[in-house]
Amino acid sequence: MTGYRRLYIPGGCYFFTVVTQDRRPILTEPAAIQRLREAVRRTMAAHPFQIDALVILPDHLHAVWRLPDGDQDFTSRWRKIKHYFSIGQAPGQTRDSLARRREKGVWQRRYWEHAIRDELDWRRHIDYVHYNPVKHGYVPSPGDWPHSSFGRAMRMGWYPEGWGTSVPVVVKGMRCVGE
Known part of the structure; x- marks a missing residue:
C-alpha cells in the first residue's frame, strides 16, 4: 500500500485534475459533455460546493472548487461525479484489476488535488x-x-x-x- 495522503481542509479551496482511463478522449461528444455537466449538477444538489473555474478537455478536466464552511469531503463528491457520469458510458478497456472492483474503466482511479494556499x-x-x-x-x-x-x-x-x-x-x- 502506498503512503498517498490527501489534505482535507474544512471549507477549503482546491484545484483538481481528473483524467480518463488511459487518457481516452471520451469527453468529445456533446452527449458526454452533457452527461458530465448533469453529474456535476446532481452531485452539487446533494452536496453543495462552488466551482470557481472548470475546463473539460477530451481526456481530462481541471477544476477549482470551494467547499462549504466546515465541509472537507471532496472525495465523496468526485466519487459521485465519476459514478453518475459512468452510468451512461460504455465500458472502457477491461482489465482484471478493474473487473475485480466492478469498475468500468472510464476514469483513472485517482485524481490530482492541490489545496489552494x-x-x-x-x-x-x-x-x-x-x-x-x-x-x-x-x-x-x-x-x-x-x-x-x-x-x-x-x-x-x-x-x-x-x-x-x-x-x-x-x-x-x-x-x-x-x-
Missing part, C-alpha cells in the same frame, strides 16, 4: 484552468474553447479583453499568460 495561488490555478485548451493546442485563445468557465470569468471582470492570446510564460512551474 492564498490569493496568488488561487489566481495561478484559475489562469492555468482557463489557459489549458490553448496549452494543449486545441484553440488559439481561451475564449474559443466552449467547455470552460472562461466566459463567465470574463463577464465577472476577472480577465481583460484579449487575455490568453499572448505568448505564455512559466511562473513557478505553472504555465500562465504573460502580461
